[in-house]
Amino acid sequence: MTSVALSFSAAVPVMGTDRPLSAEALAERELVLSAQAGDHTAFAGLVHRHQRRAYAVARSIVLSHDDAEDAVQEGFLHAFRALERFRPEQAFGAWLHRIVANAALDIARRRKVRDADELPETLSSPHRDPAEAGELRARLARALDTLGERQRAVIVLHDVEGYKHAEIGSLLGIPEGTARSDLHHARAHLRRQLSNLRSEK
Amino acid sequence: MNVTRNDNGHGPDADPRVTDLLRSHYAAPQDETYWNGLEDRVMLSVTRGIVRINELRPAWWSGFGEFRTAEIRNAGLIAATIGLLVAGATYVRKAEVDATARQMAQRAAVESALPLPLEDATLTTRARLRLPEDAPERYLHPLDY
Numbered sequence: 001m002t003s004v005a006l007s008f009s010a011a012v013p014v015m016g017t018d019r020p021l022s023a024e025a026l027a028e029r030e031l032v033l034s035a036q037a038g039d040h041t042a043f044a045g046l047v048h049r050h051q052r053r054a055y056a057v058a059r060s061i062v063l064s065h066d067d068a069e070d071a072v073q074e075g076f077l078h079a080f081r082a083l084e085r086f087r088p089e090q091a092f093g094a095w096l097h098r099i100v101a102n103a104a105l106d107i108a109r110r111r112k113v114r115d116a117d118e119l120p121e122t123l124s125s126p127h128r129d130p131a132e133a134g135e136l137r138a139r140l141a142r143a144l145d146t147l148g149e150r151q152r153a154v155i156v157l158h159d160v161e162g163y164k165h166a167e168i169g170s171l172l173g174i175p176e177g178t179a180r181s182d183l184h185h186a187r188a189h190l191r192r193q194l195s196n197l198r199s200e201k
Numbered sequence: 202m203n204v205t206r207n208d209n210g211h212g213p214d215a216d217p218r219v220t221d222l223l224r225s226h227y228a229a230p231q232d233e234t235y236w237n238g239l240e241d242r243v244m245l246s247v248t249r250g251i252v253r254i255n256e257l258r259p260a261w262w263s264g265f266g267e268f269r270t271a272e273i274r275n276a277g278l279i280a281a282t283i284g285l286l287v288a289g290a291t292y293v294r295k296a297e298v299d300a301t302a303r304q305m306a307q308r309a310a311v312e313s314a315l316p317l318p319l320e321d322a323t324l325t326t327r328a329r330l331r332l333p334e335d336a337p338e339r340y341l342h343p344l345d346y
Contacts, residue, residue: 040247040248043247044240044244047240047243051236051243052236056229059229060227069242072243073242074246077247080247136222140226141226155223156223159220159223159224160223160224184214187216188214190223191219194218194222
């Protein structure tokens with residue numbers, strides 16, 4: 001089965017290049033085409049494949065786990081509605097993550113306007129990771145809060161999720177140089193904010 | 202999900218301890234049941250979204266249901282009035298055209314029944330007077346003649 005798929009993949013180049021599609025990419029394209037034809041099960045397959053990465057992108061932008069979940073749901077819903085406009089020769093993941101990032105940015109802005117007074121509570125909102133509790137975490141949360149929204153997203157996407165500067169620029173709609181500069185400033189800021197903590201430990 | 206395609210948080214200006222803290226802070230849930238649940242919730246919201254879209258996009262005929270009886274009556278009266286005016290104008294115009302056609306037909310019938318008055322007539326032309334050679338001089342200087 002795999003060999004068949006691989007041999008088939010070698011015969012199907014990516015549009016505009018000579019690079020062949022991998023079996024994984026071919027399977028994804030099949031899912032996209034089926035979802036575009038109205039197959040909900042195929043769309044569920046796309047959700048299954050991309051939800052972790054989508055969550056990571058959203059979580060880097062919003063302040064809480066719950067908001068990240070909401071952003072993921074909204075992102076997938078937007079993607080489903082816009083699916084007929086998606087061209088299958090594009091990378092579905094990049095397209096989807098951009099939508100999720102926009103949904104997360106939208107939620108972050110709404111949250112900022114509505115719940116400005118409740119920010120400390122939001123920062124300490126529940127997260128599934130048990131290591132979240134404790135002073136270290138609280139101080140990191142405070143330090144992250146003093147970062148700008150964009151700088152925080154950039155450092156998380158880069159240092160936690162492993163995105164490259166160009167990819168971050170594409171996700172957040174900023175130039176690559178800005179992403180590079182934001183990363184530098186965010187790292188310096190967090191180092192300063194947590195320096196006394198590190199010397200205490 | 203630490204995909205390391207960049208400097209892995211260990212660039213010259215990065216502090217590995219801060220990076221580790223960040224990774225711990227932003228660690229995604231590891232439990233597989235959580236992701237299955239999220240997938241279900243996403244698909245539920247997609248399904249609900251489709252239902253909502255269908256509700257927000259009504260059929261073209263459903264707009265008629267929003268008309269009230271009085272509105273329908275008024276619209277009907279206006280339409281009927283316009284229809285009557287158009288029909289009346291069309292009838293008058295057609296009657297005028299028919300009358301003109303009838304008159305032309307009658308005239309043609311009368312003219313075809315009568316003999317032409319020129320059949321027995323002799324056409325004559327009056328000979329043109331020939332002016333003398335000095336006529337212009339005479340008209341211009343009548344006292345000299």
